Amino acid sequence: SLVRVCDETSSARYLLWVITSVMAAAESTTGGSGPAPAHPSGAQGRNERGSRIAPLLRTARLVLRPTTLDDVHVVHEWLAREDHTAGSWYGPNMPEDTHAFFDGAVNAQLAEGAEGEAATEHLWSAWLEGEGGDGRPPELVACVAVSMGDARSDTAEIGYQVAPSHWRRGYGLELARALRDHAFDALGVRRIEAVLLACNEGSRRVAEGLGMRLEATRREKWVKKDGSVHGELLFAMLSSEREVAAAKDGGKHGETAVTASGSAAQGAKPGAEDGVGSKATASTTTASADAAVATAARPFPVAPHRGRITPSISTPRLELRPLRPSDVDVIAEWCEVEDASAAVSRAFASPAEAHAALDAVVAAQSVAGAAGDKPSAHAWGAWLTGIAAGAGDDGAGAAGSPEPTLVGLATLSFGDPFSADTAELVFQVGPSFGRRGFGLEIARAARDHAFATLRLRRVHASMLADNVGAKRIVESIGMQLEGTSRQALVSKDGSVHDAIEYGMLEREYAVAITEEGAGAAAAAAAAAASARSVTA
Numbered sequence: 001s002l003v004r005v006c007d008e009t010s011s012a013r014y015l016l017w018v019i020t021s022v023m024a025a026a027e028s029t030t031g032g033s034g035p036a037p038a039h040p041s042g043a044q045g046r047n048e049r050g051s052r053i054a055p056l057l058r059t060a061r062l063v064l065r066p067t068t069l070d071d072v073h074v075v076h077e078w079l080a081r082e083d084h085t086a087g088s089w090y091g092p093n094m095p096e097d098t099h100a101f102f103d104g105a106v107n108a109q110l111a112e113g114a115e116g117e118a119a120t121e122h123l124w125s126a127w128l129e130g131e132g133g134d135g136r137p138p139e140l141v142a143c144v145a146v147s148m149g150d151a152r153s154d155t156a157e158i159g160y161q162v163a164p165s166h167w168r169r170g171y172g173l174e175l176a177r178a179l180r181d182h183a184f185d186a187l188g189v190r191r192i193e194a195v196l197l198a199c200n201e202g203s204r205r206v207a208e209g210l211g212m213r214l215e216a217t218r219r220e221k222w223v224k225k226d227g228s229v230h231g232e233l234l235f236a237m238l239s240s241e242r243e244v245a246a247a248k249d250g251g252k253h254g255e256t257a258v259t260a261s262g263s264a265a266q267g268a269k270p271g272a273e274d275g276v277g278s279k280a281t282a283s284t285t286t287a288s289a290d291a292a293v294a295t296a297a298r299p300f301p302v303a304p305h306r307g308r309i310t311p312s313i314s315t316p317r318l319e320l321r322p323l324r325p326s327d328v329d330v331i332a333e334w335c336e337v338e339d340a341s342a343a344v345s346r347a348f349a350s351p352a353e354a355h356a357a358l359d360a361v362v363a364a365q366s367v368a369g370a371a372g373d374k375p376s377a378h379a380w381g382a383w384l385t386g387i388a389a390g391a392g393d394d395g396a397g398a399a400g401s402p403e404p405t406l407v408g409l410a411t412l413s414f415g416d417p418f419s420a421d422t423a424e425l426v427f428q429v430g431p432s433f434g435r436r437g438f439g440l441e442i443a444r445a446a447r448d449h450a451f452a453t454l455r456l457r458r459v460h461a462s463m464l465a466d467n468v469g470a471k472r473i474v475e476s477i478g479m480q481l482e483g484t485s486r487q488a489l490v491s492k493d494g495s496v497h498d499a500i501e502y503g504m505l506e507r508e509y510a511v512a513i514t515e516e517g518a519g520a521a522a523a524a525a526a527a528a529a530s531a532r533s534v535t536a
Contacts, residue, residue: 211245216483
């Protein structure tokens with residue numbers, strides 16, 4: 001099946017993913033083995049080397065040509081079949097579903113090439129041509145893609161879809177090798193990814209056969225049209241691992257796929273690589289692949305109770321108010337505080353970049369509310385107000401002043417229709433307010449809003465692996481480690497960093513709040529006993 005080509009890289013969702021690397025920056029402490037060495041290409045990565053158009057590629061048996069709109073009706077015949085889409089988050093497709101994706105992708109590829117820009121996605125149709133002039137017409141056997149991420153992520157995602165009539169002939173692995181080599185050789189990326197449903201054993205076997213490593217198990221990520229809930233697996237390969245993987249192909253990596261040279265590739269061997277295979281394991285995730293699939297049905301389309309207007313939320317010391325443009329001015333300035341915001345500088349090249357990202361979130365929230373639509377995100381500024389602001393306990397710089405003080409940020413960004421009852425949690429604490437428990441208070445309030453008010457099924461968060469403060473906070477609110485994306489982010493200084501992923505399901509939230517309630521009751525009882533002892 002088609003491994004995800006362009007899921008969470010759209011506008012606000014990607015911007016919010018970038019923001020996660022600032023999570024609890026002021027509460028972080030130095031730890032771990034530290035960042036990886038700087039990437040030779042620096043912060044710009046592959047963007048300067050990206051190809052403007054999808055080139056002609058060849059494998060041992062196939063010719064890959066840029067997909068045209070004439071190919072889409074053939075691809076739709078595959079996507080309309082229930083057996084073909086059983087291992088995918090989409091489908092069975094209606095004609096408008098297929099055209100909505102492919103028409104946009106094909107036209108975008110043509111437009112970017114015509115304008116001389118590096119294409120963000122290369123999309124090919126793979127053709128089996130007649131041999132030796134036997135007169136057989138070319139046959140479309142697969143559709144494949146390479147989707148490029150942000151320049152500083154220096155990552156490409158590969159996707160492959162083989163026609164049902166050509167399954168179990170090794171085409172999946174043959175094509176995946178061609179995509180791998182194109183991404184590393186022509187695009188110069190440092191990392192490639194493949195994302196697939198946990199139940200998709202065929203695509204899983206292709207990823208493993210390619211030499212990719214399972215990095216994360218995102219539990220109960222997708223809801224299919226039949227209401228079944230499925231986990232998602234993230235596989236990845238680094239450029240440093242490519243030589244070893246290519247050696248196992250049976251030939252050098254350069255022989256797997258070539259650009260328009262007219263020569264056929266060697267080393268891709270027919271076989272049953274697209275078939276059902278053994279399960280992979282990974283030490284980087286605490287969740288098992290078996291736990292990634294839930295068969296209990298949920299209604300589809302999913303209709304979570306997502307509020308059209310972002311509400312204010314009160315905590316013991318803070319008030320979370322809908323994020324405003326004036327709040328963004330303050331938050332962007334936090335990026336300039338180098339000693340207290342190391343994680344900020346890794347995500348944003350400048351305060352202006354941070355401003356642009358947050359302005360987009362605020363604008364999307366405002367437009368959706370005004371139009372009566374459900375917003376793509378809820379975003380708040382966290383304010384220390386009233387008596388708390390003037391007490392000086394935790395509000396550094398606010399002692400003696402009853403004026404509200406902005407101390408942090410929280411956002412919940414929602415999934416697309418197939419994962420609409422999930423959200424990504426982002427939070428940040430200002431550099432003057434670290435180590436006072438505000439990060440935990442903000443994250444807990446956003447988590448409660450997601451599950452108790454919006455009735456979401458899943459909340460997830462990601463951060464730099466060395467952001468110790470953020471890890472401590474998400475673990476404290478009951479999130480579970482789901483994986484580590486190796487060298488997933490390149491900072492503005494060129495250093496390369498791992499990203500870690502956490503997730504929480506609605507049933508785990510119920511356990512967490514019960515434990516927190518018991519802990520609060522025990523603490524209150526201990527405080528009362530202490531007070532009585534002092535009085536006595």
